[in-house]
Amino acid sequence: MENILYLSTFVFIPLVMLLGLWLAKNVNQVRGVMVAGSTALLALAIHLTARFLGDRAAGETAEMLYTGAVSWFEPLNICYSVGVDGISVAMILLSAIIVFTGTFASWQLKPLTKEYFLWFTLLSMGVFGFFISIDMFAMFMFYEIALIPMYLLIGVWGSGKKEYSAMKLTLMLMGGSAFLMCGIFGIYFDAGASTMNILDIAKHGVALDNQYLWFPMTFVGFGVLGALFPFHTWSPDGHASAPTAVSMLHAGVLMKLGGYGCFRIAMYLMPQAAHELGWIFLILTGISVVYGAFSACVQTDLKYINAYSSVSHCGLVLFAILMMNETACTGAVLQMLSHGLMTALFFALIGFIYGRTHTRDIRELSGLMRIMPFLSVCYVIAGLANLGLPGLSGFVAEMTIFVGSFENTGTFYTTLTIIACTSIVVTAVYILRLVGKILYGTCTNEHHLHLTDATWDERFSVICLIACVAGLGIAPLWVSNLIGDGVAPIINQLDKFIVLNPFM
């Protein structure tokens, strides 16, 4: 019970925040509630991480820590069960950081500030709930809670063709969750219809023949959110239209729900099918990685560039988990963290620049370095992290992923890895060209000459993110330790079954 309360605090705090926002009378009170709430969440996430590392160091070897369950819908064996392992702790920490910085990034948002933060908080409640849950029903519920606020957040506060993008995003993601729901039913009934708890189902196993049906369903269901080719098309439009903090939260955290779900539900519960059908998805993710990078090269909108870059990087997450070895999977989780942080940073910066210049078209932007040096320098750092410069988070993650991918012998894997590796070069091309174009040179647009640099709230949120990106890049070891013990049981589960890949 104590465990349940402890982990559920991550859901209760947003609930209290919702209540506080509901009662708030003016913008200052709204901001107060948000700062207090997101700080509390961050503090709690740090406490959880410390406690988790401490318990692991003390020799706690259970697969999930702080587990607990309360019966919810008893006739249907639905419980509210919580528990975390290294991966979910890392994800919770990431979410807390993004929510915290996202609050500051939307400090000056107008109009309807209160409503904006209401939906924003509901979204974060869904995200935290998803990561603490180990019951499929609760996970799925929180997953959908996290999706629907996006519609209003983009539709009301977005820019550009926001209505189209919001509708497209919502319908595609909900389409994914229709597949997912079917997959969840399938897993539940084929695993004996006695529990929705993931750990118990993993012990029990899902009937082999049906895995071929449910694995693609769940993988595609989550894969839509993880920007799996060809289901990624919501992502560029959605990101481009979303307001700053929503882009941050969406690319930073929400897309991770996809990768996490693929790993935790699709692959962990159906290892045989993962081995046998994995190659199909491996090819698709390979396409995501390369196609995303090349698409980013030809975009002219800053947000579109970053959105396609996200498709490429999130594709790499799914690519790595499908390699199904420990190094690659650790790399995948590192990449989720790294991508979450640096994309949030990127979107924050783009939002701030857009807020000043009112254009995101790179053809109209130039010489920003002299006009807004702080934002520009940060932009360069974000770009370098994105292209995988050593010392920043991107390098650590991509390095681990590619090393892990090469561990898999066989022409099929090697070829795919080499193809995926090319994305690093392409990323460097578009990032460097972009930085050169908009930041350096002389400013040709006279309207931009009088613009000001970042305000305190913007600086604060950006500095926090840069600190995290650099921290992850400089000291990746403690994070990979944290992740490692979460990845190991899943890999063990996957390794129990022989590889039947037709290309081997």
Added chain:
Amino acid sequence: MDYSQFLSMHAELSLLAVILILFVADLFMCPDKKSGKGVYNTCLPAVLLLVHIVLNLLPCASCGTTESFTAFGGMYVHTPMMTVVKSILSVGTLIVFLMAHKWLSREENLVKQGEFYLLTLFTLLGMFFMISAGHFLMFFIGLELASVPMAAVVAFDKKRYESAEASAKFILLALFSAALMLYGMSLLYGATGTLYLEPMGQALAANSWTPLTVAGLALIISGLGFKISLVPFHLWTADTYQGAPTVVTGYLSVISKGAAAFALFTILVKVFGATSYVEMWNEIFFWLIVLSITLANLFAIRQQNLKRFMAFSAISQAGYLVLGLMDGSAQGMTALVFYLFVYMAANLGAFAVMSSVEENSGKINICDYNGLYKTNPKLAFLMTLCLFSLAGIPPFAGFFSKFFIFMAAFKGGHVLLVFIALVNTVVSLYYYLLLVKAMYIQPNESPIATFRSDNYTRLALALCTAGVIFLGIASIVYNYIDALSYGLL
């Protein structure tokens, strides 16, 4: 004759008492025509109905047994589950009464508001008998009692052309469907020699199916399909829903539909419970559900009139509701009743907003709702909650009810059906979001002016919102219904 068996009919008797009190009160309490205020005004029927609900619910909740008993030689059957359904229908009617206040305070309606309550309660009484029937004759009387006064209520706006048209369509098709049912009953009587449901079921189970009995099954399903408005028996729905007064449309879309769905469930399980028939009606329902959900969703997308839009939404919701009928399982029954309860809260909530907007501004088209959020943020917000619940978005109750009804159907192995229904939820989300988009996103230079809803409507909205938020998360409702469902079959 043992008079104590009357007591088993306590639900019907207390409702009848409510009706009689209102009948007498109607003679004395003619409201003041000028001010439109009188004690009678909504308060009395609402309080009486509330008393009826409390009297009706409490014995059931306190005893908690799954025991069922019959009265009058098997004409009347009573189970705790039926009491639950009757209570749900009564709560729905109460909400309808609350939201009807403003509409009934219109000058032309003031003199006849007594009739509205009486006619509506008579249809409710008819539904009670329909649900509790143990004999086809009883069932048919209940069905007629539920339809004929309904036609009068649909035509309540007598100066409005559409209202009369709607009523004519309703009564003609109701009679037609009743005729179909009667024909089905007579065929079954010919095949089995009895009109009692359970003996008929035993007789049908004892022999293999014949074309005669299958025709009976098909005719009964089509007869009740009209009431539930499943495609292809839905043709009256859109016109009637559009033409009827908004409040009445709310009543039609939830209460009569729910009662008919539950009654259909009982008849199918009792009469056609044998395996060979179950397979047969599974096949029939597969197509009915697929058609209802898909076609209604596609039609709903194109609608401009909100009532017509809700009509198609209701048809597709009926398709989901009927998913609980597959296999006639106990889990399906629980899911169906729970779905009905949740659907009632969400749909009546949406109708309460619609009727409030209509009474205050006279507008009923979707494009009139553009920019509603700017002027009436609370109403727009509540409407959004209800629409999200209808679309099955967590944490609102609709998510839970959809999940459970899909789960029940999936359990019976109807994977393809569940998948089609799931894909359709995305389509339905699209059109519900169109309305959300109208309220929140679409710019409008002259949105509906800010107004204050009357207190009755507010109470109705509060009840519906509470239902939408808590019915799902608080698992007690589902668990309670589930505990009763095993006793029914």
